[in-house]
Amino acid sequence: LGPADNYNAVTSEKEISTRENNVAKIKVVVRKRPLNRKELSRKEDDAVAVHDSSSLTVYEPKLKVDLTAYVEQHEFCFDAVLDEDVSNDEVYRETVERIIPIIFQRTKATCFAYGQTGSGKTYTMQPLPLRAAQDMIRLLQQPVYRNQNFKLWLSYFEIYGGKLYDLLSDRRHLLMREDGKKQVCIVGLQEFEVSDVQVVREYIERGNAARSTGSTGANEESSRSHAILQLAVKKHIIVTETRRQRDRDANEAKNTKAVGKISFIDLAGSERGADTTDNDRQTRCYFCPQIHLPIIFPNINLVQLKNLLTCICYYHIRIEGAEINKSLLALKECIRALDNDQIHIPFRGSKLTEVLRDSFVGNSRTVMISCISPNAGSCEHTLNTLRYADRVKSLSKGGNTRKEQSTAPTIPSMRESSSAPSYPLSVEADEVPNQIQEKRPVDISRRGAENFTSNSSMEPDRNNFSMIPSYSNRGKEENGASGLNDRERVDFSSVRTVYNSKAQLIQNSANAQEDEKVTRVSPPRRKVIREDKSEKQNYMKKDSGIEASRPGYKVQQVRQLQQQQRPTSASASQVSSRQSEKESSCDDVEIDAILEEEEALIAAHRKEIENTMEIVREEMNLLAEVDQPGSLIDDYVTQLSFLLSRKAAGLVSLQARLSRFQQRLKEQEILSRKKSSR
Numbered sequence: 001l002g003p004a005d006n007y008n009a010v011t012s013e014k015e016i017s018t019r020e021n022n023v024a025k026i027k028v029v030v031r032k033r034p035l036n037r038k039e040l041s042r043k044e045d046d047a048v049a050v051h052d053s054s055s056l057t058v059y060e061p062k063l064k065v066d067l068t069a070y071v072e073q074h075e076f077c078f079d080a081v082l083d084e085d086v087s088n089d090e091v092y093r094e095t096v097e098r099i100i101p102i103i104f105q106r107t108k109a110t111c112f113a114y115g116q117t118g119s120g121k122t123y124t125m126q127p128l129p130l131r132a133a134q135d136m137i138r139l140l141q142q143p144v145y146r147n148q149n150f151k152l153w154l155s156y157f158e159i160y161g162g163k164l165y166d167l168l169s170d171r172r173h174l175l176m177r178e179d180g181k182k183q184v185c186i187v188g189l190q191e192f193e194v195s196d197v198q199v200v201r202e203y204i205e206r207g208n209a210a211r212s213t214g215s216t217g218a219n220e221e222s223s224r225s226h227a228i229l230q231l232a233v234k235k236h237i238i239v240t241e242t243r244r245q246r247d248r249d250a251n252e253a254k255n256t257k258a259v260g261k262i263s264f265i266d267l268a269g270s271e272r273g274a275d276t277t278d279n280d281r282q283t284r285c286y287f288c289p290q291i292h293l294p295i296i297f298p299n300i301n302l303v304q305l306k307n308l309l310t311c312i313c314y315y316h317i318r319i320e321g322a323e324i325n326k327s328l329l330a331l332k333e334c335i336r337a338l339d340n341d342q343i344h345i346p347f348r349g350s351k352l353t354e355v356l357r358d359s360f361v362g363n364s365r366t367v368m369i370s371c372i373s374p375n376a377g378s379c380e381h382t383l384n385t386l387r388y389a390d391r392v393k394s395l396s397k398g399g400n401t402r403k404e405q406s407t408a409p410t411i412p413s414m415r416e417s418s419s420a421p422s423y424p425l426s427v428e429a430d431e432v433p434n435q436i437q438e439k440r441p442v443d444i445s446r447r448g449a450e451n452f453t454s455n456s457s458m459e460p461d462r463n464n465f466s467m468i469p470s471y472s473n474r475g476k477e478e479n480g481a482s483g484l485n486d487r488e489r490v491d492f493s494s495v496r497t498v499y500n501s502k503a504q505l506i507q508n509s510a511n512a513q514e515d516e517k518v519t520r521v522s523p524p525r526r527k528v529i530r531e532d533k534s535e536k537q538n539y540m541k542k543d544s545g546i547e548a549s550r551p552g553y554k555v556q557q558v559r560q561l562q563q564q565q566r567p568t569s570a571s572a573s574q575v576s577s578r579q580s581e582k583e584s585s586c587d588d589v590e591i592d593a594i595l596e597e598e599e600a601l602i603a604a605h606r607k608e609i610e611n612t613m614e615i616v617r618e619e620m621n622l623l624a625e626v627d628q629p630g631s632l633i634d635d636y637v638t639q640l641s642f643l644l645s646r647k648a649a650g651l652v653s654l655q656a657r658l659s660r661f662q663q664r665l666k667e668q669e670i671l672s673r674k675k676s677s678r
C-alpha cells in the first residue's frame with residue numbers, strides 16, 4: 001500500500017469502528033403488512049394500529065363469559081415499527097444498511113424474519129440480500145478493500161425437515177460437520193464469487209425457484225423451509241509460485257480467508273396445526289410425492305395408495321410444522337442464552353441454530369424482523385409474534401445495558417394493557433433500569449427457582465413430565481441455572497398444571513384406546529377345512545391376548561405352521577395333485593382371513609391416530625383461550641406433534657408390513673397355480 005492508501009485505510013477503519021459501536025447487537029423491528037384482498041373481501045377489521053416509529057397497539061376482540069364482546073388492548077414498543085405503507089427500501093435502511101460496513105471488519109451478522117404464515121416474511125426478506133449485495137459490491141470497489149483483495153461470495157441453501165439442501169446446486173443434500181475449531185462446515189455447499197448485482201439477482205431467483213413451498217390455509221405459496229442466503233466477504237491470498245506448486249491440488253477456497261458474513265434467513269411460518277387444516281392435503285409433501293410412494297410400497301393397489309397418500313401427507317404436514325416450531329424455539333433459546341452470557345449455548349437444539357452458530361458467537365449482530373398480519377382474525381398469532389419479539393428485545397436490552405450501555409438506546413419493553421396478567425418482576429425490570437445491571441441473570445433465575453419450588457402446590461407430577469414443554473427447562477438442566485426469568489416461571493408453573501391435566505387426559509385416552517384396540521380387534525372367525533383343524537385351532541387359541549393382537553403376529557404363526565407341515569422333498573412326490581389342490585384352497589381362505597385381520601389392525605391404528613388428532617385439535621382450541629405466553633403453547637404443541645409423528649411412523653411401518661405380506665401372498669399364489677397346472 002502507498003502512504004495515501006494507508007492513510008485512507010486508517011481513517012476509514014476508525015470511521016468504521018465508530019460505526020460498529022453504534023450498531024446494536026440485537027435489533028428488533030416489527031413490520032405490519034396491509035390487509036390483503038381476501039381479508040378486505042371478508043370485511044375483516046384492522047386490529048393493529050402503528051402510533052409512531054417505535055410503538056403499536058393490538059386490539060384483540062374477546063368475549064366475556066356472558067358472551068358480551070369487548071376489546072383488549074396490548075401495547076408494544078420496539079426498536080422500530082414499520083407501518084403497512086413502508087417500502088422494502090425503507091425496511092432495508094432500517095435493518096441491514098448500517099450493518100454492511102462492519103461486515104468488512106470481521107463481523108458476522110444475521111438478519112431473520114419471524115412471523116405467522118402469510119405475514120410477509122418472504123416479501124420482506126427477498127429484496128434485502130440484493131440491496132445488501134449492491135452496497136457490498138460498491139464497498140469492495142473502495143481502495144482500502146480492493147487493495148486487500150476482498151471478494152464477495154454467495155451461497156444459498158435451505159433447511160427442510162432437519163436436512164440441508166443446496167438451492168444453487170439442484171437441491172443437493174448437504175452435510176453439516178464441525179471441524180477441530182468447532183467451526184461449522186457445510187460439506188458440499190456451493191459458493192459463488194459475485195461482483196455484479198445482476199449476477200446476484202440471477203442466483204437469488206434460481207435459489208427461490210428451488211425452495212420447498214406449499215399451500216396453507218393462510219398463504220397459497222407458503223415457505224415450508226428455512227432459507228438461508230449468505231453473503232461472505234473473503235480475502236484472497238496471493239499464492240506464490242512455489243507455494244502454488246506445493247498446493248497444486250488445493251482448490252480456490254483454500255486460498256481465501258473469511259473476513260465477515262451476513263446471513264439472511266427467511267424462516268418458515270410459525271403456525272399452529274390449525275393453520276394447515278383446510279388446505280394441507282393439497283400441500284406439496286416432500287416426504288411422499290406420488291412418484292416416491294410406489295417405490296416404497298411396490299405392491300400397493302390404487303385404493304390403498306390413495307389412502308396412504310392422504311394419511312401420510314396429512315400427518316407429515318404436522319411433523320413438518322413440529323420441526324419448524326422446534327427450530328424456532330431453539331433459535332430463541334440460543335438468543336436467550338447468548339444474551340444471558342451463559343457458558344453453554346444450546347446450538348445443538350436444531351439444525352438451524354447449528355448452522356447459525358458462527359453467526360452468533362464473537363463479534364456478531366442480529367436483526368430480527370417480526371412480520372405481523374393486521375386482520376383481527378390473526379390477533380392471536382400477531383400477539384404471539386410480538387411476544388416472541390419482545391422477549392428477544394428484552395434480552396437485547398439486558399445485554400446492551402451491560403455490554404453496550406453507551407451506544408444502545410434504552411427502549412422500553414412491552415407494556416401490555418392493565419387487563420393483561422401482571423408480572424411483578426417484569427415490571428420491576430422495566431421500571432428500575434439502573435437495577436438491571438446488578439441483577440445477574442443467574443440470580444434472577446435462582447430467585448425464580450426459589451419461587452418456583454416454594455410454590456410446591458403448583459409443582460406437577462413428575463411422571464407426567466414427558467408431555468410437558470422441555471425447551472425452557474433444558475437450560476436449567478444443562479447449565480445449572482435456567483435462562484428463564486421469574487415472569488416466565490410464574491406462567492410456566494400455572495400453565496404446566498393446565499398442561500399436565502391435558503397430558504394426563506391424552507395419556508389416559510391413549511391407554512383407553514390401547515385397551516380398546518386389544519378387545520375390539522379380535523381374531524376373525526375362520527373357515528378351516530383341514531383334517532388337522534383341531535390342532536390348528538388349539539394353536540390359535542393359545543395366542544389370545546395382547547401378543548396375538550400384535551399386527552403380523554398371526555402371519556408369522558401361520559408361516560411357522562406351514563413350514564412344519566410342508567412335506568419333505570422325498571414325500572412331496574408322493575402327494576397327489578388332488579391333495580395339493582385342497583391344501584392350496586385351504587391356505588387361500590386362511591390367508592384371506594389373516595389379510596382381513598391385518599387390515600382391521602391398520603384401520604384401528606389409523607382410527608387411533610385420528611382420535612389423538614381430535615384431542616390435539618381440542619387441546620389447541622382450549623389453549624387458544626388461555627392467555628399464556630405463546631412460546632409455552634408452542635412448546636406444548638411441539639410435544640403433541642411429536643407424539644403424533646411417532647404414531648404416524650408406526651402406521652407407516654404397519655403399511656410396509658402389509659405390502660410385504662401381500663408380496664408373499666402373490667408369490668404363494670403363483671406357486672400354487674404352478675402346482676395345480678402340473
Ligand SMILES: Nc1ncnc2c1ncn2[C@@H]1O[C@H](COP(=O)(O)OP(=O)(O)OP(=O)(O)O)[C@@H](O)[C@H]1O
Nearest residue numbers: 033034117118119120121122123219222223268269
Ligand atoms: N408489506 C406488504 N405489502 C404488500 N403485500 C404484502 C406485504 N407483505 C406481504 N404481502 C403479500 O402477502 C402475501 C404473503 O406474503 P409472504 O409470502 O411474504 O408471507 P410469508 O410470511 O413468507 O408466509 P410463509 O411463512 O407461509 O412463507 C404475498 O402475496 C405478499 O405479496
